[in-house]
Amino acid sequence: MNRRNWIVTLVVLVVFGLLAIPKLMPDAKSGMNKKGPGGPVLVGTVKVGTGSLSTTLTAAGTLRAEEEVELRTEVPGRVLSIHFNEGQQVAKGSLLLKLNDAELKAQLKKVNANLRLKEQTERRNKSLLEKGGISQEAYDLSRTELDATIADKELLEEQIRKTEVRAPFTGKIGLRNISVGSNLPAQALIASLQQTHQLKLDFQVPERYVALVKPGLEIGFTVDGSRSAYKASILAIEPRIDANTRNLLVRARVSNLSQELFPGSFARVNLALNQDNKAILIPTQAVVPVLKGQKVFVVSGDSVVERRIELGQRRDSVVQVLSGLEKGEEIVVKGVIQLRAGSKIKTAL
Secondary structure (H helix, E strand, C coil), X not given: CCHHHHHHHHHHHHHXXXXXXXXXXXXXXXXXXXXXXXXXEEEEEEECEEXXXXXXXXXXXXXXXXXXXXXXXXXXXXXEEECCCCCCEECCCCEEEEECCHHHHHHHHHHHHHHHHHHHHHHHHHHHHHHCCCCHHHXXXXXXXXXXXXXXXXXXXXXXXXCEEECCCCEEECCCCCCCCCEECCCCEEEEEEEEEEEEEEEEEEHHHHHHCCCCCEEEEEECCCCCCEEEEEEEEEEEECCCCCEEEEEEEEECCCCCCCCCCEEEEEEEEEEEEEEEEEEHHHCEEECCEEEEXXXXXXXXXXXXXXXXXXXXXXXXXXXXXXXXXXXXXECHHHCCCCCEEEECC
């Protein structure tokens, strides 16, 4: 072997030696993390306890006025006068709009004059009938003419009434859509009138919660544009479930004396449907997802057993257990990932 081949062989042996050293040396770090065969797993445990838990439902709702109507004309005509200001609070029965009724009043004046004549004729014929001066047929004719004239008067008075638009209830009037002098057709929109000192809140509840929703139940809600939380009380429930959505329509009443809330606003509704003061609650980190469910590891002496559980509501760091655990049992909450059924454990202090 020449000198060059000898040097190459030496270099190769040195390289293989360096690569083999880590495999021959003990892995101190690995040895610290691995337990020996059958060694216990260091875990953290807690006792299963109970707490207070309410069934809370969140729903989307809409605020509506207690009473709301679009003010419209009943008959066509020219606007003679307007008796309200936009945004004004008006009382029930107050005059809001007057259409021109000069022609109708002239006709009513004529009918009134004719009515007086018919009344005099009827009284005279009645007196003559009692004395035998006229026949019953002649009297009946005068009576019929009097009744027809009275009907004509009532018709004209009703037509004159329709030239006035009055507030059907006390409320706040909106923006007007007409001006004095406008020639309006029948059913022309004048403005809207809304009663807002109280509001209605409509929202829907899924079918499975129907038995928990009752009139008088207090609910909370929030609206966009306000940081305040508001309260309402359920007023009524629709007596049927919508076949398309399988939801139940619920209506609540809201006090709005401060006028902070507006009809048409979107509301986020929160319902506390029932209160369970003995709900079994466990930390969420104790739950291990498995096929078709969840499980926990229950401490049994110096080892653990698997237990299938049924979960209910989740609240931050805890979850409700509907079945599978009893109060007072001890479960693993730390080191869960290293466990198997029957694993030996050592509880951390």
